[in-house]
Amino acid sequence: MAAAIEAFDLTRSFGTNVALDGLSFELEPGEVLALLGPNGAGKTTTVRLLNGVLRPDSGTARVLGLDPVTDGEELRRRTGVLTENAGLDDRLTARENLLFVARIRGLRGADGVQRVDELLGRFGMIDRANDKVQGFSTGQRKRLALARALLHDPEVLFLDEPTSGLDPAATRDVIELIGSLATERGRTVVLCTHFLGEAGRLANRMAVLHQGQLHAYGRPDELAAQLWDGLGADLDLGAPADARTLELLGEVDGVQHAEVSAEGVRVRVRDREAMAAVVAMLVGREVPVYGAVPRTPTLEDVYFAIEERFGGGALEATDETTSGG
Amino acid sequence: MASAQTRQRVPVDWTAVRAVVGKDLSAVRRSKAIVLPMLIVPFLMLVVLPLVIGIAARSQSHVDVSRFLSNIPGDLAKPILELPVRQQLIVLVNGYLLAPLFLIVPLMVSAVLAADAFAGEKERKTLETLLHLPLAERDLFIAKLLTAFVPAVLLSWIGFVCFAIVTNTVAWPVMHRVFVPTRLWFVMIFWVAPAVAALGLGVMVRVSARARTSQEANQLGGAVILPLIFLAVGQATGLLLVDIRVAMAIGLVVWLIALALCARGARRFTRDQLAARM
Numbered sequence: 001m002a003a004a005i006e007a008f009d010l011t012r013s014f015g016t017n018v019a020l021d022g023l024s025f026e027l028e029p030g031e032v033l034a035l036l037g038p039n040g041a042g043k044t045t046t047v048r049l050l051n052g053v054l055r056p057d058s059g060t061a062r063v064l065g066l067d068p069v070t071d072g073e074e075l076r077r078r079t080g081v082l083t084e085n086a087g088l089d090d091r092l093t094a095r096e097n098l099l100f101v102a103r104i105r106g107l108r109g110a111d112g113v114q115r116v117d118e119l120l121g122r123f124g125m126i127d128r129a130n131d132k133v134q135g136f137s138t139g140q141r142k143r144l145a146l147a148r149a150l151l152h153d154p155e156v157l158f159l160d161e162p163t164s165g166l167d168p169a170a171t172r173d174v175i176e177l178i179g180s181l182a183t184e185r186g187r188t189v190v191l192c193t194h195f196l197g198e199a200g201r202l203a204n205r206m207a208v209l210h211q212g213q214l215h216a217y218g219r220p221d222e223l224a225a226q227l228w229d230g231l232g233a234d235l236d237l238g239a240p241a242d243a244r245t246l247e248l249l250g251e252v253d254g255v256q257h258a259e260v261s262a263e264g265v266r267v268r269v270r271d272r273e274a275m276a277a278v279v280a281m282l283v284g285r286e287v288p289v290y291g292a293v294p295r296t297p298t299l300e301d302v303y304f305a306i307e308e309r310f311g312g313g314a315l316e317a318t319d320e321t322t323s324g325g
Numbered sequence: 326m327a328s329a330q331t332r333q334r335v336p337v338d339w340t341a342v343r344a345v346v347g348k349d350l351s352a353v354r355r356s357k358a359i360v361l362p363m364l365i366v367p368f369l370m371l372v373v374l375p376l377v378i379g380i381a382a383r384s385q386s387h388v389d390v391s392r393f394l395s396n397i398p399g400d401l402a403k404p405i406l407e408l409p410v411r412q413q414l415i416v417l418v419n420g421y422l423l424a425p426l427f428l429i430v431p432l433m434v435s436a437v438l439a440a441d442a443f444a445g446e447k448e449r450k451t452l453e454t455l456l457h458l459p460l461a462e463r464d465l466f467i468a469k470l471l472t473a474f475v476p477a478v479l480l481s482w483i484g485f486v487c488f489a490i491v492t493n494t495v496a497w498p499v500m501h502r503v504f505v506p507t508r509l510w511f512v513m514i515f516w517v518a519p520a521v522a523a524l525g526l527g528v529m530v531r532v533s534a535r536a537r538t539s540q541e542a543n544q545l546g547g548a549v550i551l552p553l554i555f556l557a558v559g560q561a562t563g564l565l566l567v568d569i570r571v572a573m574a575i576g577l578v579v580w581l582i583a584l585a586l587c588a589r590g591a592r593r594f595t596r597d598q599l600a601a602r603m
Binding site: 108 | 340348352356449600601
């Protein structure tokens, strides 16, 4: 299957500031990529390069088989973008903002109005359709901007912080929507976010950018396997573990890491035998063990582990087709 | 090179251009900070001023302006000097001296609208959304030019019709005939005013590339435009009095400067340059 997005050594500077330095990766159709990193990492520059808004200083990209530099108009017909700032004209109504984009995207006349109203309804904004955007909350703006990005049912979606400013119910709805667009409709999604929890729920792949360089790229479980060997578990001790318990755990052969959790202690051990030794030691010292739940590292764990690791060199990519700059 | 050739072959998407112009003008219509100055200044210049001057001239019709006119070199003032003395003041002021001042209307309207259309997108943080749409840079640039140029010219023409009605009405007891538009006015309306609107636009296109807000663009643009226009008006008033050829030549020069500014602005109006400055 042809990749939905391919980037080869994409580099872009603004003056002396290197915003993106040799970014390379591949994303299959229907996959969700979480593009992670602190502010200024190069996430927005990546989206602008992939959608043909910026030109790279060097390197190339193909999105849906099109070169963003030479086939920008054709590409932008097939992509949808939610920018970090909703980018709505405050002086226009909700419906007018969407109708304008619908017209540009070739949805004209009654078809355009019908599609706009359908999306306003889907995002719970139909009763505010004729209100000026000026008085809208951040969440309402975000929903409107999301509706705008989906007007033409794009094949690739670039979403910058899609849930920031949304209330919990709206956040859940948006996450479900993005998930269904990818799994049921085969849409490819590039998700720039600071919310690692939502990224973990949606992303098949994650890319960690830092100061324009790709520190890690791959599936979260594969990256976790690179970061940690052994097994993790949450042990329920009825209360957070005390210093003495942590000390005892450190003496058990095969324990790689132990940290206090709300219910007791979170441990990482070499293998199953080491886990059994941990439980046996605790019980032997009359520390009650109410439960032991195996713990798979989350995307959040992986992200922070990668961030912690850098200072040093780039993580080895999990795919042969990828490399960090 | 290849992309430039491809771009040349693609015809302008006028539906998209109309969509952008319609969106921009709908938004502008609802902004009192933009609409009020655009209506008040033409009203003062083209209705109140000729009315006051007309009434004053009518009541002071015994004032002899022939001495002033005779100081003008050559035969420039001859058409006015040939008129009866009591008609000379009103024809001089409303028929000729107001004509250069009238140019402030297209200049101001085009500059204000261009600042909103170009720098305003940055200020409202709506520019990035536009850049991510399937809209050719050339089509977006044309749309932004039309957003400023068409209303500036239309408002000037509508303002002139009001001016002509007011001037002829107030002067009727003295003139007993319709004397505006003069031939000079026709040149001003259909040749010089659109040129001046284009000049305001051209300056603002250049200025807006650097300004972060429409207010900043207006200030920068005003600093460039106003000294030029006052210099031009001051220098031209005498020459414009009656010489149509001079007015035509001035219009041509303004057109050339405006087109050069717009052409240069168009070359720099690329997604990459716009996005890099966001």
